[in-house]
Amino acid sequence: MPAGGRPTVRSRRLGAALRKHRQAAGLDQPQVAEVIVASQARVSRIETGHVTARPIEIRAMLAAYGVEDPEVCERLEELAKSAHRRGWWLEHAAHLRADYVDHISVEDDATYIREWQPVLVPGLLQTPTYARAAITAGPGYVADERVEQLIKVRKARQAKIEAGDASYTAIIWEPVVIHPLLAIEPHREQLERILEAGKKQNVTVQVLPFSAGVPVGATSAFSSFSFDTEPVVEAVTMENLRGTSVLEDPDDLTAYTNAFDQLRSAALTPDASARLIRNALRSSKEDAS
Template sequence: MPTGGRPTVRSRRLGTALKQYRQAVKFEQAQSAEVIASSQARISRIETGHATPRVIEVRLLLDAYGIHDAEVRAKLEDLAKHSKKRGWWLEHAAHLRQDYVDHIALEDDATYIREWQPVLVPGLLQTPAYAEAITKGSPGYIEQDRIAQLVKVREARQSKIEEGGTSYTAILWEPVVTQPLVSVDVHREQLAAILEVGKRKNVTIQVLPFTAGVLGAVSSAFSTFSFEGEPAVEAVTLENLRGTSVLEGSEDLTAYANMYDQLRSSALAPDASSRLIRGILRSLKEDA
């Protein structure tokens, strides 16, 4: 059973994949249960992520479903092996919402991360000073100790792209870089940091200009995640008033993948985006 008795991101991904393969060959859950000499209830719990199958069970089910692709099998076996794995972020669990933990787990596994942010600098790009300022300014009182922990977690998340193992693209609406929500000094430092991170080979920063029209206003912040060699979207997270929601349904994934493509095609190219940010940074320095 996943740690804590609730589905983990990894166990849900594994269960969803196994369910899709079962349905593709028109197996009933009872038939799958026979394959692994178990009960229909266990298959149901596996497919919802509430139970983690053993590697041998995954192999037997994939054999029964006719899935012979070595990469697919290796991916699902790996999910079975590591679905209960404790991530570094669990050291800070007392300070984190469960939905935030799910988001971090997706980041940790992803090979491609794509983000759209119409209001704030994305967490993977935030400086400690910016992270602290916006956390302090968020609705509701947050104790100083917890603020410090949240900033520390945000910094730790950034190691994922610093290590170069993940391709990361962020599209920012123009107000994010032109209309500071923090002090000018903090905003200036943040813009300089964005330019520096944008030099990494695995990082792409684009700005969606006001001239793109209403496109920037039609979607709230979201992130997409891919876990293979190709950037096919396999999970989406949405920010909302209640926290972060994870979407994994095929129709949702297609809708947000299409939305991201529209945003990216309407955004300034990376070089043009860097020039815009450098120009804003110069003007802030001149006004100082």
């Protein structure tokens, strides 16, 4: 059973994939239970992520579903093996909400990460100074010790992008660039960091200008994730006042895929975005002189 009795993100992803293959094969859960010599309840709990299928069960299921692609079989077996693997972030678990742990788990597995941020600079691009200011500017009090732990976690999350282990695209609304919500010095440092990050081959930064407006349905920050060699969205995390929600329903994934594509089409090109950021940086320095 997943740690703490609740499905992990990985066990849910595995279960959803197995359910999709079962439905495509036209089989029901009682039939699958006969294949793996188990109860229908176990099949149901596997598909909801409450238990993780053993590799031998996965192989039997996929054979019954007519799935012969060795890469698919290997990927799902590896997902089962890693479902309860201890992530680097668990050493900070005492300082993290469960929903934030889910977000990090999804992010850490992703091969493609796309993010829309209309309020603050995305966490994967934040400097420590900006991160500290953003965390302490929130409505609730955060103890100094927890602030420092959250900054460490944010830095550790960025290591994946720094190493080039995922393709990352960030779309930022223009007010984030030209109207700092935080102190001006951290903001300048942050703009320089964004420009530097945008030079990396695996990073794309685009700014959505005022003139484009904000497409309907895309006013809240969200991130979408892919876990394979193709950028097909398989999970979305959405920020709200109560935390972060992980969305995996196919209709939700389609809606947010379309929303991001709409935002990307309306945003400035990466080169034009970099020019806008450089101009904002230059103006802030001139205003201070």
